[in-house]
Amino acid sequence: MAVITIDRVSRWFGNVVAVNDVSMQIGPGVTGLLGPNGAGKSTLIHMMSGFLPPSAGEVALDGVPIWRNQEVYRAIGLVPERESMYDYLTGWEFVLANAELHGLADPAAAARRALGLVEMEYAQDRKTGTYSKGMKQRVKMASALVHDPAVLLLDEPFNGMDPRQRLQLMELLRRFGAEGRTVLFSSHILEEVEQLARHIEVVVAGRHAASGDFRRIRRLMTNRPHRYLVRSSDDRRLAAALIADGSTAGIEFDGQERALRIQAVDFQGFTTLLPRVAKDAGIRLYTVSPADESLESVFSYLVAS
Amino acid sequence: MNVTVARLTVRGLLGRRSGILLLVVPALLLLVAVIARLTADTPEDLAATVLGRLGMGTLLPILALVVGTGVIATEIEDGSIVYLLAKPLPRHWIVTTKLTVAIAATWLLAAVPMLIAGLLLCGTRDGVAVAYAAGTLVAGAAYSALFLLLGVATRHAVVAGLGYALVWESLVGNFVPGARTLSIQQWGLSVAKSIAVQGSIAADVALTVAVPLLVVVAVASTLLAAVRLGGLTLAGEE
Numbered sequence: 001m002a003v004i005t006i007d008r009v010s011r012w013f014g015n016v017v018a019v020n021d022v023s024m025q026i027g028p029g030v031t032g033l034l035g036p037n038g039a040g041k042s043t044l045i046h047m048m049s050g051f052l053p054p055s056a057g058e059v060a061l062d063g064v065p066i067w068r069n070q071e072v073y074r075a076i077g078l079v080p081e082r083e084s085m086y087d088y089l090t091g092w093e094f095v096l097a098n099a100e101l102h103g104l105a106d107p108a109a110a111a112r113r114a115l116g117l118v119e120m121e122y123a124q125d126r127k128t129g130t131y132s133k134g135m136k137q138r139v140k141m142a143s144a145l146v147h148d149p150a151v152l153l154l155d156e157p158f159n160g161m162d163p164r165q166r167l168q169l170m171e172l173l174r175r176f177g178a179e180g181r182t183v184l185f186s187s188h189i190l191e192e193v194e195q196l197a198r199h200i201e202v203v204v205a206g207r208h209a210a211s212g213d214f215r216r217i218r219r220l221m222t223n224r225p226h227r228y229l230v231r232s233s234d235d236r237r238l239a240a241a242l243i244a245d246g247s248t249a250g251i252e253f254d255g256q257e258r259a260l261r262i263q264a265v266d267f268q269g270f271t272t273l274l275p276r277v278a279k280d281a282g283i284r285l286y287t288v289s290p291a292d293e294s295l296e297s298v299f300s301y302l303v304a305s
Numbered sequence: 306m307n308v309t310v311a312r313l314t315v316r317g318l319l320g321r322r323s324g325i326l327l328l329v330v331p332a333l334l335l336l337v338a339v340i341a342r343l344t345a346d347t348p349e350d351l352a353a354t355v356l357g358r359l360g361m362g363t364l365l366p367i368l369a370l371v372v373g374t375g376v377i378a379t380e381i382e383d384g385s386i387v388y389l390l391a392k393p394l395p396r397h398w399i400v401t402t403k404l405t406v407a408i409a410a411t412w413l414l415a416a417v418p419m420l421i422a423g424l425l426l427c428g429t430r431d432g433v434a435v436a437y438a439a440g441t442l443v444a445g446a447a448y449s450a451l452f453l454l455l456g457v458a459t460r461h462a463v464v465a466g467l468g469y470a471l472v473w474e475s476l477v478g479n480f481v482p483g484a485r486t487l488s489i490q491q492w493g494l495s496v497a498k499s500i501a502v503q504g505s506i507a508a509d510v511a512l513t514v515a516v517p518l519l520v521v522v523a524v525a526s527t528l529l530a531a532v533r534l535g536g537l538t539l540a541g542e543e
């Protein structure tokens with residue numbers, strides 16, 4: 001059993017916080033790392049694959065820290081996001097070289113097997129520089145599989161794939177997951193994650209926003225309470241009008257912010273209710289902002305896409 | 306040493322467009338030597354200019370820079386180094402293997418043509434041809450190590466390398482004699498001087514200073530490169 005443990009990990013670049021105090025465990029089966037662009041997915045995968053030290057916290061494989069530990073690569077296969085890969089080699093030469101670098105007993109057999117898994121034998125004698133995006137992705141995949149790793153990390157593996165290749169790769173990853181391997185892939189597309197991952201970790205703006213199976217994530221996205229910060233020409237009367245209407249779950253006045261904190265029952269309803277109530281009461285709205293902006297934006301993003 | 310890393314590195318050097326540049330450098334040196342041989346009355350008088358200034362002073366550092374950065378900086382730049390690093394290989398193996406390839410290429414493409422050019426100009430007289438070739442061997446090794454380190458340490462390795470070789474060694478060295486003490490070119494010349502018959506090759510640095518400095522630069526650069534590569538990070542998307 002291979003388990004990657006991310007323990008109170010933060011990573012910053014200068015004053016950009018890319019990953020902010022994240023803790024999670026990635027175990028056997030297929031896990032999807034979901035989040036919009038810039039959420040910190042690649043940064044997390046770089047730390048899990050030993051290519052970036054955490055600024056704080058620890059990333060470990062089965063209890064052994066990953067950073068500066070080349071031995072972990074016996075258990076880890078990495079499919080990086082970037083495309084470049086020794087363009088002047090053929091697919092066969094590339095995968096074979098990877099098998100040799102792992103010091104395998106029979107690198108040729110391992111390369112054959114890996115190329116077979118991704119169904120790339122037909123193009124193995126062409127230079128990788130001539131491959132399409134999807135073909136490159138599959139050969140990268142083969143190079144990550146040559147040593148039959150217990151852990152497979154893939155950064156945005158479906159980018160640039162056509163639907164058929166996508167299905168094929170999903171099938172392959174599903175199989176690896178079923179075999180008890182620890183498979184983690186990142187994606188910013190909800191549908192992809194939904195189709196493939198048994199378990200989902202959501203990251204937003206560097207923070208660990210949610211975790212669970214797909215149904216749980218969906219529920220969180222649609223049912224969670226929505227909080228707003230509202231400023232108007234007459235906060236007191238607005239609060240009274242909203243209470244009278246009865247479609248809010250809670251209202252309080254925040255003296256420090258000089259604004260109302262409103263908890264809406266349902267998101268769709270509130271966005272039409274608030275302007276209507278204000279208009280009827282002759283109150284002008286100055287600010288209406290989601291109190292938990294980053295989460296809010298990702299959920300609306302995820303639901304919309 | 307790792308055979309696979311060596312093979313990939315050689316193919317990378319030959320497989321890229323800069324591969325052509327690697328052939329231009331020795332061709333240029335040989336061409337100039339042939340022209341000098343055919344046109345000059347006493348071609349051996351041109352040895353210091355052709356072999357010393359053009360060969361060791363300009364062409365060797367340029368070649369070593371193309372090779373030294375070509376064996377690793379290109380892979381770091383485009384990210385393909387991941388495939389070497391995500392392996393249970395000690396990273397200092399990767400550095401020493403790539404350095405070996407770089408030194409071999411520099412020797413083949415600079416020291417051998419230097420020997421031929423020297424023989425064309427001076428024949429076997431005073432051991433000048435062999436001396437320049439030997440100076441090129443040691444300077445070539447030191448340049449390779451230094452430029453490989455630059456390739457690992459900075460994204461602007463080519464600029465830094467050109468700055469060192471052309472600005473510091475050539476330009477500053479021309480006007481400030483002290484700068485020549487810290488010049489791989491001068492250390493190479495010092496070795497060459499000690500091999501040729503006395504008085505036939507001039508150098509500004511004593512052999513007792515040049516040799517230890519050559520060793521220190523080569524060894525320290527290699528160690529630093531290995532440490533740097535051990536901690537190499539992958540930059541995320543901007």
Ligand SMILES: Nc1ncnc2c1ncn2[C@@H]1O[C@H](COP(=O)(O)OP(=O)(O)O)[C@@H](O)[C@H]1O
Pocket residue numbers: 013016017018035036037038039040041042043044539540541542543
């Ligand atoms: N090397 C870096 N230097 C500066 N900022 C970075 C670097 N890598 C990532 N970032 C920043 O960290 C955040 C997370 O990036 P990333 O992990 O690539 O997100 P994702 O993969 O989810 O799109 C972004 O704001 C990005 O701009």
Ligand SMILES: [Mg+2]
Pocket residue numbers: 041042043081155156542
């Ligand atoms: Mg990314």
